[in-house]
Amino acid sequence: MFTRILPAALASAVLAATPLAAQDTDIAFALDWRFEGPSAPYFLAIDNGYFAEQGLNVEITAGQGSLDALPKVASGAFPIGFADINSLIRFLDQNPGAPVTAVMMVYDSPPFSIVGRVSQGISGIDDLEGSILGAPPPDGAWAQFPILAEVNGIDTSTITVEPVGFPTREPMLAEGNVDSVTGFNFSSYLSLARLGVPEDDITTIMFADHGVELYGNAIVVNTDFAEANPEIVTGFLTAVAQGTAAAIADPAAGAAAVIDRNPAGDAALEERRLQLAIDGNILTDYVMENGMGGIDADRFATALEQLTLTYEFQNEQDAALYFTDAYLPEGDVLMVGGQ
CATH class of the missing domain: 3.40.190.10 (Periplasmic binding protein-like II)
Known part of the structure; x- marks a missing residue:
């Protein structure tokens, strides 16, 4: 059984009474893996004040693999996480009604x-x-x-x-x-x-x-939390997009932000690792043209078909359960590669 993080009525009352900019909202964010180059956008969002501008105090926790964040977010232990969307699809099939979905595609090309x-x-x-x-x-x-x-x-x-x-x-x-x-x-x-x-x-x-048409990792949210706190989720995604743009513009600064949290790491190695993720997984032709965060419906349909090649779904597939763009920010903030 999955529990709510914050009752909807209480959350609505808080948001109505207090402007988002005046809030000091603590957010626990679950990564999929340890602190390495590709996690730089989230640390830059902290260091450059992007989360703070959204009234968010974000604490980032390392993970132990692509499946790691899903039960954490679904259980409500973390309102937001980072996970493989294909693993999310299987998780939801095996746990019908679990309150978790993807809200921002990060690895447009899977790693x-x-x-x-x-x-x-x-x-x-x-x-x-x-x-x-x-x-x-x-x-x-x-x-x-x-x-x-x-x-x-x-x-x-x-x-x-x-x-x-x-x-x-x-x-x-x-x-x-x-x-x-x-x-x-x-x-x-x-x-x-x-x-x-x-x-x-x-x-x-x-x-x-x-020939594998799957997507990669995405920002996932606890849907109970997101429905009760839409401005918080959009603010979080806004800061992630800004942090991603900053990492693309200055990978060395991104690597430095990682090393600040992982002093045993190698700055040059993590800068190279970050650049590999930017070039191969984040800044694709689709993202350059359409901006970060969204998905192509036709490609996603093909991806769902490919998942049936080796996984027998217990329930009917429903793309709406796996991804929503309802919380993505509007405007140029998603154009992380510049124009």
């Missing part, structure tokens, strides 16, 4: 990838058959791997799947214990390089380059 080593025999997608694939069970890329296999006719019975933990994923590949791993393009690639694997020995197989 799902398989990262392998040429020296281990992985130069491209055709080399996966007969190989050893390391996959963390909660990983978003692993969750969508069956679609990649189905679309490309990969015989998965020939692949030995080795369950691995996130901390051991790249080390096992670096040590040659597996031939490739599932992961996000901006994480596994650079983490492997940091372990000393020559970059010309690393192969990145992007799902999006091989």
Whole structure:
């Protein structure tokens, strides 16, 4: 059973009595992963005062994978989170009525990838058959791997799947214990390089380059909270768009904001990781033309069809349950790539 964060009547009374700009509203935001380059937009939104301008005091919590934020947000423990929309779709099918939906697409092109080593025999997608694939069970890329296999006719019975933990994923590949791993393009690639694997020995197989039409990660909200606090949600998304624009304009500043929260990190590495996410996942042609946050209905319909290739829905698909643009801010704030 899922509980409300704030009763609708009380929330409405508070919003009616107090202008949003005068509020000091605490918001707990659940990330999907640890503090790395791609999380820079949220930290810049704090450091540059974008959240504060919306009357929000945001606390960001690291996550443990693409599935991690969904139960946190659905349960009401966090009103807002960051999660893989495909995992959200399955979560809602398995938990009908759970109060969670996506409200802003961030990774217009999904970061799902398989990262392998040429020296281990992985130069491209055709080399996966007969190989050893390391996959963390909660990983978003692993969750969508069956679609990649189905679309490309990969015989998965020939692949030995080795369950691995996130901390051991790249080390096992670096040590040659597996031939490739599932992961996000901006994480596994650079983490492997940091372990000393020559970059010309690393192969990145992007799902999006091989017929997978899925979207990636999005901002998700507890729907009870959002319905009761629409101005807060729109204000949050406004600040996220501003933080994203700031990260695109100055990736070095974005990386510095991350390192302020993760002093053990490498600023140059996180700047590069952020740039990979910007170029490959955030600032797509669609976003350049239409702005950040929305989705294309036809593409989303195709994505839903692809999900049925390897997942048997218990309930009828309903796109309206998975995404809404009702809380997106209006105006040029979403044009994060400039015009």
